[in-house]
Amino acid sequence: MNEYKLPSAKEARFRNKAYQVPIVYNSVSLSESQKQLGVGFKYHVATYGCQANVRDGEVISGILENMGYTFTGELKDADIIILNTCAIRENAEKRILGTIGYLKSFKRLNPNMVIGLCGCIPQQEQMVKMIIEKYPVVELIFGTHNITALPNLLENVINTKKRKVEVFSTLGSIYEDLPSVRQFKHKAFVNIMDGCDKFCTYCIVPYTRGQQRSRKLEDILNEVNSLKDKGYKEITLLGQNVNAYGKDLSEGYTFGDLLEKVSDTGFKRIRFTTSHPWDFDDKMIDIVASRKNIMPFIHLPLQSGNDDILKLMNRRYTAKEYKELFDKIKTKIKDVAISTDIIVGFPNETEEQFLDTLEMVEYCKYDNAYSFVFSAREATPAARMEDSISIEEKKKRLQRLNERLGYYSKLNNKKWEGKIVEVLVDGYSKTNPNIMSGYTPQQKLVNFSYDKAEIGDIIYVKITQGMKNSLNGIQVHFEKEEYE
Ligand code: SF4
Missing domain, CATH: 3.30.750.200 (Transcription Regulator spoIIAA)
Known part of the structure; x- marks a missing residue:
């Protein structure tokens, strides 16, 4: 174990309010050999858990594509598989360990395949020791704090054919200008912060994600504006506890201030998650109530x-x-x-x-x-x-x-039955091409028959049936003024 950098539960618990969070711009720069490493090879990133992990998965995909790898949806065809894991509950962990077992057969067929593990599972000291001991098929292990080190770590594993384990339990940094392959072309996640200092007694997140670090308001706005310019219709501002946004910054911003500025960009739909009831202030409520582009959810x-x-x-x-x-x-x-x-x-x-x-x-x-x-x-x-x-x-x-x-x-x-709702179209039904689905401002899933709709359109749907988990409806044509 000595050659590995393992996480430490004791260090993960540590907090320092005076900590000056390092902000790293242009956080992933590749050497010439790293830019060529993946040319002609395929990758697959399997992401489990929350939206923060989904966003990390997009960044990992972005890094791998910059290294020349191309995506495959088939695990068996991949030369590198990254399992981007979740540790929030035991069930989630068991599922991922089951997947590693299943990947062994692919590795036998393609011995050069690299199986990597990252995300929240490796941030736990005992779990990572167990994986090192029982799952030799996993040759690359890194954590939530060093995603940007992926090119170096992967190059090392491929060149030395030796396992690499590097997991830090630090307070954390903020990484900007991250490469990214976004999951959707019409809606996007924007991290506004990482880490959590609330320490709810059942929760692993403060240990796996480090001290709360808020991104600078101007860096967030730059990302939001660039997504708007690219034609995105909806953004979700992400943080483990968004209402605490800014408490670690000297500028004195609050989440309400950030919401106001993001709303001012004119983005069509703005959402945020997750909020904590403890510091949910009136400004937040007033901004959501007064801005049409902040969704009422x-x-x-x-x-x-x-x-x-x-x-x-x-x-x-x-x-x-x-x-x-x-x-x-x-x-x-x-x-x-x-x-x-x-x-x-x-x-x-x-x-x-x-x-x-x-x-x-x-x-x-x-x-x-x-x-x-x-x-x-x-x-x-x-x-x-x-x-x-x-x-x-x-x-x-x-x-x-x-x-x-x-x-x-x-x-x-x-x-909602009988009402007309605005829907951001997400995709087609898997079982019926005549049915599309999307979400209302209230984040209700709607399945609807359509005559003229494309993924990413904002359209109107008359609701015909409300069920436990979704709504059914039919597309209608309406002028926005009539709807309002
Ligand atoms: S606020 Fe949320 S992320 Fe933070 S410790 Fe509590 S449950 Fe976990």
């Missing part, structure tokens, strides 16, 4: 409706404060849709505490929700808590919760 993670559990989770708000914020958002932002995240079965959660969460669901009647059974994550405080609740009981609670979440999701979708 808020993801507001609840996690639990019980104050004692919220405290154990280190969420820094009470159920009452959450309700007040929820009501304020609902009152001020016209036609807003709100989604949430909920964890059931946090260590020692009692039936009564779970009922508080159910009661909150009855109160908020969410449009959409992501609900999970608690999953203990290495090095987090919650993983060390005693737990008397059986997994069977937790699964039953999840079922009860999902039944109510599904009920409200459908109820909310039914309210």
